[in-house]
Every structure is written in C-alpha cells, then in structure tokens.
Amino acid sequence: MYVCRFIDGEAVPMDETAIRDVLGPVTVGGMPASGLPESWDLEAEDGGDSEVYGDSEWLTFTRFSTGAILDRVAELARRTGAVILLLDCPAILPNEADRKHLPEPLRVDAIVVPPAALTGQAIAQTIAPRPETRRRPVLPHFPYHPNPVATGSVTASDEACACCRQERGWVYTGPVYAADAPDTGICPYCIAFGTADARYDASFTDTIDGDVPQHVITAVLKRTPGFLAWQSPTWLTHCGDGAAFLGHAGTRELKAFPDAVDDLRRRCAEWGWPPDQVEDFLGSLDKNGQPTAYLFRCRACGAHLAYADFT
Ligand SMILES: [Zn+2]
Ligand SMILES: [Zn+2]
Structure with a gap:
C-alpha cells in the first residue's frame, strides 16, 4: 500500500509534520527529533502493525494489519490530501478536485472517499476481495x-x-x-x-x-x-447412433443448415401436408416461440437433422 500526493501527475511531498503527527504515536521507538526515519515499524493500539519506508513524497506500507493501522493511513490521507494506492484496487482519493492531478492510468478508476468517510474501514472495504463471479466446475x-x-x-x-x-x-x-x-x-x-x-x-x-x-x-x-419442447421431446438418430442435440432453432437459425431444412421438410411431408403449407411452416419457425425446430447433428456423418413441433 502506498500513500502519496500528486500534482499534475507527479508525486509531491506530503506535509512532513502531518506524517509525524499521525504515525509518530504508533511508531515503535518513536520518531526522531526531526525528519522521518528511512524505514520504521508501526504498532497500533489494537496490536496491528506495519512496516513503513519511503519519504514524505512516497510512503510504502508493507505487511500491514487492517484495523487501527488503516485508521492511521486514512487519517494521513485526510490530512495531507494524499491518495492511497493498493495493488489491484482503484486509488482512493479524498477530494474529487485532485483526480485531475493523478497520473493518467489511475485517473479513471480512482474512487473518491470524502474525508468524513475516509476511515480505515473504508480502506479495508476496498481491499476486501470483491465478490468474484464463482468459478464453476467443468460439466x-x-x-x-x-x-x-x-x-x-x-x-x-x-x-x-x-x-x-x-x-x-x-x-x-x-x-x-x-x-x-x-x-x-x-x-x-x-x-x-x-x-x-x-x-x-x-x-x-x-x-x-x-x-x-x-x-x-x-x-x-x-x-x-x-x-x-412443445410436445414430448424426441431424440433424433442417424447412422445407427443417437445424434448430438445442438439446440432450438427458428427459420433464421436453420438458414445455416440446409441439410437440416431438407430433413425437416421431409418430416413435414410425412404429416400429409401439401408442399405450400410445408413451406409456410418452414418459414414460420421461431427459436423462442412456436413452432420450433430442434436441431441435431449426426455424430458419424455430420449431417444436420431437425424436427419441429408446436402446441
Ligand atoms: Zn446431483
Ligand atoms: Zn449420419
């Protein structure tokens, strides 16, 4: 986690007094009489800790605990107008007006948490793994x-x-x-x-x-x-084997499978329908409505097959 302040895309020093005021009370061994140590350890009142290094332009917090340590970081950002940068998270910015000062890659995604709401908990919520779309097992x-x-x-x-x-x-x-x-x-x-x-x-x-x-x-x-299906579903076969079901199909979807249309035409003719009625029917198929065709492919010869039904 980094805390730094930007003007026109460049890191600029944060108020060193603010850093000393905010982090001093939780700095192990206390702050030096002036300036900042090169690196130091924090131990917060709740037992949480962190290592800190850097300088007033760029502070790095490593191995940090959540809880009171993040409250300190939030206070630091509030007092210095710094942004909080976390790996794989949007930058946290206390003031919208500072967005334009961020380096270009951070600008779009940065989230503004106004000073009144910028607490350790707000940072923790940003760090907390966002609910991922669940990975599902292979079927x-x-x-x-x-x-x-x-x-x-x-x-x-x-x-x-x-x-x-x-x-x-x-x-x-x-x-x-x-x-x-x-x-x-x-x-x-x-x-x-x-x-x-x-x-x-x-x-x-x-x-x-x-x-x-x-x-x-x-x-x-x-x-x-x-x-x-609209009626009892029927599984088609070809070449002595069950065919593979590819899905519901309408007239539009069947355009890509002329062999399936021929197969369907043959089945409709078996119903005793005159040819023009069959062609009307073939032109009225609807993937999501009815009549609907059911498209298959022979697993042996690759021929496409279809039948259709309706209520
Ligand atoms: Zn089961
Ligand atoms: Zn076949």
Whole structure:
C-alpha cells in the first residue's frame, strides 16, 4: 500500500509534520527529533502493525494489519490530501478536485472517499476481495448433448442437487420423466453418472426416433440432459447412433443448415401436408416461440437433422 500526493501527475511531498503527527504515536521507538526515519515499524493500539519506508513524497506500507493501522493511513490521507494506492484496487482519493492531478492510468478508476468517510474501514472495504463471479466446475461430457448450457438445458445454480444433495454449481432445467423424481433441481452429474436413473428410474427425454442399440437408447434417454419442447421431446438418430442435440432453432437459425431444412421438410411431408403449407411452416419457425425446430447433428456423418413441433 502506498500513500502519496500528486500534482499534475507527479508525486509531491506530503506535509512532513502531518506524517509525524499521525504515525509518530504508533511508531515503535518513536520518531526522531526531526525528519522521518528511512524505514520504521508501526504498532497500533489494537496490536496491528506495519512496516513503513519511503519519504514524505512516497510512503510504502508493507505487511500491514487492517484495523487501527488503516485508521492511521486514512487519517494521513485526510490530512495531507494524499491518495492511497493498493495493488489491484482503484486509488482512493479524498477530494474529487485532485483526480485531475493523478497520473493518467489511475485517473479513471480512482474512487473518491470524502474525508468524513475516509476511515480505515473504508480502506479495508476496498481491499476486501470483491465478490468474484464463482468459478464453476467443468460439466461432465455429454456426447449426445455437447453444450447443454448453450441450449438452456443446464444452468448455473448455487443450490444443492435434489438427488445427490451436493452443491455442484449447475442444475438441469429440462424435463424429467419418472414417477417419483423431483421435477427440478437435479444436477447434470447425477444425470451423467446414472445416479438419478438408478435412484428414480428417470429418463430425461421421452422417446428416441429410429433403430439404435440398447446402450445408445440408455445413454440418450437416461444419461443425457434432455430439452424442453412443445410436445414430448424426441431424440433424433442417424447412422445407427443417437445424434448430438445442438439446440432450438427458428427459420433464421436453420438458414445455416440446409441439410437440416431438407430433413425437416421431409418430416413435414410425412404429416400429409401439401408442399405450400410445408413451406409456410418452414418459414414460420421461431427459436423462442412456436413452432420450433430442434436441431441435431449426426455424430458419424455430420449431417444436420431437425424436427419441429408446436402446441
Ligand atoms: Zn446431483
Ligand atoms: Zn449420419
């Protein structure tokens, strides 16, 4: 922590008398008769301490305690008009008028704490680690649903999982198919590791389209986060395997996947609709509304697939 005063971007001497008055009473062994020591130790009335070195232009406080030591530093800044500089923190400035005197890199971020409010506690609050956005654990790998956060099926959560009771940082927000399972609050790890399946005999997708081996059916329905749909969700398959779900899509999103549009057109034709009705339908898809398309990609050949539904 540094305490210094700036004029036009340059450090200028602080009032040495003020430094002696403020720090003298807590200086171990007392201040010399005049001037400042090159370096000295502080011991405050609450037992807190600090090492100080520098001169009236630039004081450095190292290994400082919070508490009364910071009260001294705050008093020093109030009396000398100095700024308080802390690593990785904005400069603390007692007067807005002095902002223009700060070196350019400090100017924008400096915070003004008026003298009446400039206390040790105010400094401590600046030092205190600001609440960080929480780092969340890496999600399990879902081969059939590669990015469940992007598709909206998994979202950040600080709640404990309804199944494993652990706070995993993530929660599954798609449908759950089981007689006695909680509708919400299951973590993606309980899906991936089969815990939720074992405990509730739960599935996360209603049906799978096409013929695939049993282990694929299990993996897709019981070990993969599902997705919300207007009707019962159906998982598409291709090349004898479950496809990877890429997300909800509207007409606009599908423009990039003409093979998916062809696939969707074929499925709509199976409904017995005349071609112009099918084309109207394909032009009315809405990612966030309805009808909505569900976009997949074959894990083997890369073909894009889609189906659509509505209420
Ligand atoms: Zn869990
Ligand atoms: Zn394929």
